Amino acid sequence: MADRPAPSIAAVPAxxxxxxxxxxxxxxxxxxxxxxxxxxxxxxxxxxxxIMRSPGFMTxxxxxxxxxxxxxxxxxxxxxxxxxxxARHWSQQFEFHVHTPHALKAGLPKxxxxxxxxxxxxxxMAQDEETLYDFLxxxxxxxxxxxxxxxxxxxxxxxxxxxxxxxxAGYYAMLAMIxxxxxTALPDGAPYPLKPMPY
Numbered sequence: 653m654a655d656r657p658a659p660s661i662a663a664v665p666a667x668x669x670x671x672x673x674x675x676x677x678x679x680x681x682x683x684x685x686x687x688x689x690x691x692x693x694x695x696x697x698x699x700x701x702x703i704m705r706s707p708g709f710m711t712x713x714x715x716x717x718x719x720x721x722x723x724x725x726x727x728x729x730x731x732x733x734x735x736x737x738x739a740r741h742w743s744q745q746f747e748f749h750v751h752t753p754h755a756l757k758a759g760l761p762k763x764x765x766x767x768x769x770x771x772x773x774x775x776x777m778a779q780d781e782e783t784l785y786d787f788l789x790x791x792x793x794x795x796x797x798x799x800x801x802x803x804x805x806x807x808x809x810x811x812x813x814x815x816x817x818x819x820x821a822g823y824y825a826m827l828a829m830i831x832x833x834x835x836t837a838l839p840d841g842a843p844y845p846l847k848p849m850p851y
Contacts, residue, residue, distance in 0.1 A: 669702035669834040680707040688714050692722050698746060699827040702834035713826070720823055726809070726816045729758040730784050734820040736760075736768050737785070741792050742828035745844045746836050752845065771849050783808040788821055 672681065684707035685696050691714070696704060703710045724731055732755035739747035748769065755765055764781060767774035777785060787805040790797050797805070805814050830836075838844070 667835050667837045669705060669836070671696075671701050672704055677704075678707070683707065684710045684714075687711060691718055693718070698750060699831050699836065702830055702836060716819075716823055717827075720816075720820050724816050724820070726813055726820070727758075727780070729755070729760045730780060730817075731820055732758050733760050733764070733768075733781060733784055734788060734817055735824050736765060737788050737792075738821045738824040739828060740768050740771060740846065742825060742832060743846055743849065744824075744828035744831055745846055746831050746838055747824060747828055748845045749838050749842055769846055780808055784817065787814075787817065791818070791821065 674682070674685075677685065681704055685704065688696055688700060688710070693700075693714070700710060700714060703713060720731065732751055735751045736748060736755055738744075739751060752765055756762060760781070761774075761776075764774040764777055773785065773789075774781075783804055787797060787801055790801050802814075805817070809817065
């Protein structure tokens with residue numbers, strides 16, 4: 653049997669939940685948008701475009717995201733690595749596209765980002781990156797962590813850091829599910845950064 657070529661990335665499907673124009677927003681949606689825009693994000697974009705359909709959900713969700721993005725004590729390089737790992741796990745194109753430049757700016761090596769995108773273990777990582785990678789990989793695969801992996805993570809990050817890492821992964825998994833179902837478009841028609849897995 654001849655080898656089959658790797659699958660190509662399908663054409664970008666239509667966005668199921670595009671931006672709601674201000675004149676079509678409900679009062680609750682307008683209030684939720686105004687609260688988000690008054691915060692550090694400054695505008696409704698990305699996952700909050702589909703989330704706008706539920707303003708009651710949007711307000712607490714964006715507050716959690718604000719903590720993760722702007723107030724979490726975990727090194728931002730590791731924060732972004734966890735976001736990228738979660739995006740790869742869910743094959744969430746928008747998330748991976750948006751967080752790659754943040755990760756690079758925070759000091760995560762491009763080789764590590766490329767390996768995560770390809771679904772393989774990076775060959776060279778700093779000790780804290782390796783601990784994070786092994787911890788989240790095990791959590792994604794087994795929905796938990798064995799004692800040795802947990803103890804290694806606590807030794808590296810402390811209990812607060814472990815909870816933050818799990819919270820980061822959970823937050824971006826939630827956004828990934830929403831954007832995968834909504835088929836959230838990438839900004840400015842950018843190409844998909846992730847190939848289907850396995851390939």
